[in-house]
Amino acid sequence: MDRVAEAAAIARDQVANTIRLLDEGNTVPFIARYRKEVTGELDEVQIRRIEELVCYHRGLEQRKSDVLRLIEEQGKLTEEIRTRILGASRLTEVEDLYRPFRQRRKTRAGMAREKGLEPLATYLLSFPRAGSPESEAASYLSEAVPTVAEALQGARDIVAETVADDPDVRGWVRDHARRYGLLVTRARDPEVDSVYRMYYDYREPLRTVVPHRVLAVNRGEHEEFLRVSVEVEQDAVLSYLQRWFGREGSVTSDLVREAVVDAYRRLVAPAVERDVRHELTERAGAQAVDVFSRNLRSLLLQPPVRQMVVLGVDPAYRTGCKWAVVDDTGKLQEVGVVYPTPPQNHTREAESVFKRLVDEYRVQVIAVGNGTASRETEQFVADFIGVHGGGRLSYTIVSEAGASVYSASALAAQEFPDLDVSLRSAVSIARRLQDPLAELVKIEPRAIGVGQYQHDVPPKRLEESLTAVVESTVNYVGVDLNTASAPLLGYVAGVNETLAKNIVRYREKTGRFRNRQQLSEVSRLGPKTFEQCVGFMRITGGENPLDATPIHPESYALADRLLGLIGSGFSDVGQPALRAKLARLSIQAVAAELGAGVPTLRDIVESLARPGRDPRDELPLPLFRTNVLNIQDLEPGMELRGTVRNVVDFGAFVDIGVKQDGLVHISELADGYVRHPLDVLSVGDVVSVRVLSADAKRGRIALSMRGLPPQLTV
Structure with missing residues (x-):
C-alpha cells in the first residue's frame, strides 16, 4: 500500500x-x-x-x-x-x-563442480599467503581432470560464476551501465542504403537516448541493417570488481583476478547489456503506447458533423475511387465507383456522377480518405467544387486508418451484407465525419494508426492500453441507449460483447427504452452491471428527464430534493430559468443542507443545467476546404491553416492541403520551451503554421508555429 x-x-x-x-x-x-x-x-x-x-x-x-x-x-x-x-x-x-x-542448464562452472573442483575454487578465494596453487591443484587430478591447468581452469570457472551470480555485483554493474554506458550502432553493410543511414555510425549516452530513437534502432537491428550494442568503459567496472573480490599479496591473487575479468566479460557484461536494452525498450514502448493512446483519445473526441449529407470517397488508383452517400442520420443512400485517378483518368465521367449525386441527394460535404491516391482525388474534388459547388459544397480529409479492417470484418458484413467489401470502406469514411466515435469503435484500436512505432511494442500491452482509452472516451461522452450500436455499447463500463448484443436484441424486440430501469430486464444484466453502466447510458425523450443526463439513478432522490429546495421540478430540467437558479447556488452550503457530497452535488447541478451536453460539441469542427495546394505553391514565410494528423515525440505532422503532411519540429511548436508535443497539441487541432521550407524533390515540408496565434485545441 x-x-x-x-x-x-x-x-x-x-x-x-x-x-x-x-x-x-x-x-x-x-x-x-x-x-x-x-x-x-x-x-x-x-x-x-x-x-x-x-x-x-x-x-x-x-x-x-x-x-x-x-x-x-x-x-x-x-x-x-x-x-x-x-x-x-x-x-x-x-x-x-x-x-x-536457479536450476540451470550445464555451465562451465557446473561441469567443474561435477568434477569435484569446488573446494579448489574455495581455496583460490581464501587468498593464502604461502604455498602453490599448482601443488594444491595437483591433488584434484583424476580421469576427468587430467592436468593441473584444467583443474585451475575449472576452479576459475567456478569463481567466475560466483562473481557473476552475486546480486550486488549485477546491481552495481547494471546501475553503472545506466549512468555511463553508451548506445552504439553500426551498419551491417555501409554500402547498402536505408532509412537508418543516420545510425550507421552512431553513439549516444544511454541516459540521454530518447524513446523513439530506441525503437528506431531496434527496428533497424531487426531488419538487419544495424548492429546495436551497449558499450561501457570496462576499466572502471573491473577496478570495482577487483576491489570487491580481489586481495593483493596472495599466491592466488592473479588467478582470482583472471576469473573476475572472465566473469565480467563472459557472464556479467552480456547479461547487463540485455537487461539495460530491455529497460530502454520497455520505457520506449511505454512512451509509444502513451503517445498512441493520447492521440487515439483526441481522434475519438473529434466533434461530430451533425445534420449534413455526406459523400464519402475512398481513393485508389487502378481499382478506382469507391464512393458512398449517407443522409444526415448516417443511413446509406447509394454506393459506386469512379475512376478520376491514374491510370484511367476518367475525370469527365466521375464529374458527371458526382454532379448527379450532389443534385439528387443535396450533398453538403465530401469526405476524402487520406490513403493511397488521396491527393490526386482531393485535386479532382477541389476542381469539381470549383465548377459545381455553387458556394454550398466543401470537402475535408478524413483519416481512413482501419477502414479496410472494418470492411472485411463480420460486423461490416452484418451491417451491409449486399455490399462488396471494397465499397464498405467509403461508407465508413462518410460516417466517420458525421460521428467519429460511433464509427471508430467498430475497428480494433491498434488498427487506427495515430502514433509512432506502435508496431514495435508488445501487442497485448498496446491492446490493453488502447481498449482502456476507448472505454474511457465512450463513457466520457455517454451513449444513447436507443441508437447505440453493439460495438459502442460494448465499451460502456461493465458491459461486455455479449451484454451489448443482448441490449440491442431487447431493443429490437420490445422497442425503444422508455426508462433506465428497463435495462435490468435485459438478459444476463445483473444488479452489479446495472450499477456500473446505467449512468453512462442516456435516454432522450423518455419517461424521466433525468434519464437523459449523466446523473446516476442512485442520486435521483438527491436531485429531486435539490429541485424541491429551489422550487423547481423535473419538467424544468434544461430550461433557462432552472439554469439561472442553479448558477446562484452555493454548492458547499447546499451540500451541507442536503447531507450530500460536494463533488456529487456539483455534477448533479451541471447535469441539470445542461442535460443533453455532448462534450465534443464544444470543440472546433474539422477544417473544410474548397481548393487544394501543390508543394510547388509553397514559399518560405507563407502562413496557412492546417489540421494536426499525428503527434510524435519529435513534433507534429500537419495537413495543410498539400500531398505531403508538413512537420512542425518540437523546437518550432511554440515560442517557449516544450517538454513534449502532446503538451501543446492534439490530433485534430486546427492550427496556424508558417512555411519554413518545402523540398519538392524529397517531398518534405518544414513548418513552424512560433510567433503565431494559439491552436484551436480539440
Missing part, C-alpha cells in the same frame, strides 16, 4: 479506498465518475495508475513467495536471504537474489 501511494504520489487513504473499490469489482469509469467522495476526486488516469501499480506489486509479492519456497525446498534459505528478498522493491532485485539458486 505504502509503495503504491509513494509511486503514484497519491495520499495513502485515497489509494486504500480506490483499491477497495477496484477489488469490489467496480470499473474505473464508474469509480472516477460516481465515487468521487470515496477517492478524493481522483481522475481516471490516477485510478488506472493505482490499478497498474497494485497489479505489479501483487505480482512482485507472489514472485517473492515463489522464490522463497523454491530456495527453501533446496534447503538453502537463510534468514539473510529471506530478509533481502522480502525487502526487494523491484522484480530485477528478486531475480538477482534467486539467480545463484
Whole structure:
C-alpha cells in the first residue's frame, strides 16, 4: 500500500479506498465518475495508475513467495536471504537474489563442480599467503581432470560464476551501465542504403537516448541493417570488481583476478547489456503506447458533423475511387465507383456522377480518405467544387486508418451484407465525419494508426492500453441507449460483447427504452452491471428527464430534493430559468443542507443545467476546404491553416492541403520551451503554421508555429 501511494504520489487513504473499490469489482469509469467522495476526486488516469501499480506489486509479492519456497525446498534459505528478498522493491532485485539458486542448464562452472573442483575454487578465494596453487591443484587430478591447468581452469570457472551470480555485483554493474554506458550502432553493410543511414555510425549516452530513437534502432537491428550494442568503459567496472573480490599479496591473487575479468566479460557484461536494452525498450514502448493512446483519445473526441449529407470517397488508383452517400442520420443512400485517378483518368465521367449525386441527394460535404491516391482525388474534388459547388459544397480529409479492417470484418458484413467489401470502406469514411466515435469503435484500436512505432511494442500491452482509452472516451461522452450500436455499447463500463448484443436484441424486440430501469430486464444484466453502466447510458425523450443526463439513478432522490429546495421540478430540467437558479447556488452550503457530497452535488447541478451536453460539441469542427495546394505553391514565410494528423515525440505532422503532411519540429511548436508535443497539441487541432521550407524533390515540408496565434485545441 505504502509503495503504491509513494509511486503514484497519491495520499495513502485515497489509494486504500480506490483499491477497495477496484477489488469490489467496480470499473474505473464508474469509480472516477460516481465515487468521487470515496477517492478524493481522483481522475481516471490516477485510478488506472493505482490499478497498474497494485497489479505489479501483487505480482512482485507472489514472485517473492515463489522464490522463497523454491530456495527453501533446496534447503538453502537463510534468514539473510529471506530478509533481502522480502525487502526487494523491484522484480530485477528478486531475480538477482534467486539467480545463484536457479536450476540451470550445464555451465562451465557446473561441469567443474561435477568434477569435484569446488573446494579448489574455495581455496583460490581464501587468498593464502604461502604455498602453490599448482601443488594444491595437483591433488584434484583424476580421469576427468587430467592436468593441473584444467583443474585451475575449472576452479576459475567456478569463481567466475560466483562473481557473476552475486546480486550486488549485477546491481552495481547494471546501475553503472545506466549512468555511463553508451548506445552504439553500426551498419551491417555501409554500402547498402536505408532509412537508418543516420545510425550507421552512431553513439549516444544511454541516459540521454530518447524513446523513439530506441525503437528506431531496434527496428533497424531487426531488419538487419544495424548492429546495436551497449558499450561501457570496462576499466572502471573491473577496478570495482577487483576491489570487491580481489586481495593483493596472495599466491592466488592473479588467478582470482583472471576469473573476475572472465566473469565480467563472459557472464556479467552480456547479461547487463540485455537487461539495460530491455529497460530502454520497455520505457520506449511505454512512451509509444502513451503517445498512441493520447492521440487515439483526441481522434475519438473529434466533434461530430451533425445534420449534413455526406459523400464519402475512398481513393485508389487502378481499382478506382469507391464512393458512398449517407443522409444526415448516417443511413446509406447509394454506393459506386469512379475512376478520376491514374491510370484511367476518367475525370469527365466521375464529374458527371458526382454532379448527379450532389443534385439528387443535396450533398453538403465530401469526405476524402487520406490513403493511397488521396491527393490526386482531393485535386479532382477541389476542381469539381470549383465548377459545381455553387458556394454550398466543401470537402475535408478524413483519416481512413482501419477502414479496410472494418470492411472485411463480420460486423461490416452484418451491417451491409449486399455490399462488396471494397465499397464498405467509403461508407465508413462518410460516417466517420458525421460521428467519429460511433464509427471508430467498430475497428480494433491498434488498427487506427495515430502514433509512432506502435508496431514495435508488445501487442497485448498496446491492446490493453488502447481498449482502456476507448472505454474511457465512450463513457466520457455517454451513449444513447436507443441508437447505440453493439460495438459502442460494448465499451460502456461493465458491459461486455455479449451484454451489448443482448441490449440491442431487447431493443429490437420490445422497442425503444422508455426508462433506465428497463435495462435490468435485459438478459444476463445483473444488479452489479446495472450499477456500473446505467449512468453512462442516456435516454432522450423518455419517461424521466433525468434519464437523459449523466446523473446516476442512485442520486435521483438527491436531485429531486435539490429541485424541491429551489422550487423547481423535473419538467424544468434544461430550461433557462432552472439554469439561472442553479448558477446562484452555493454548492458547499447546499451540500451541507442536503447531507450530500460536494463533488456529487456539483455534477448533479451541471447535469441539470445542461442535460443533453455532448462534450465534443464544444470543440472546433474539422477544417473544410474548397481548393487544394501543390508543394510547388509553397514559399518560405507563407502562413496557412492546417489540421494536426499525428503527434510524435519529435513534433507534429500537419495537413495543410498539400500531398505531403508538413512537420512542425518540437523546437518550432511554440515560442517557449516544450517538454513534449502532446503538451501543446492534439490530433485534430486546427492550427496556424508558417512555411519554413518545402523540398519538392524529397517531398518534405518544414513548418513552424512560433510567433503565431494559439491552436484551436480539440
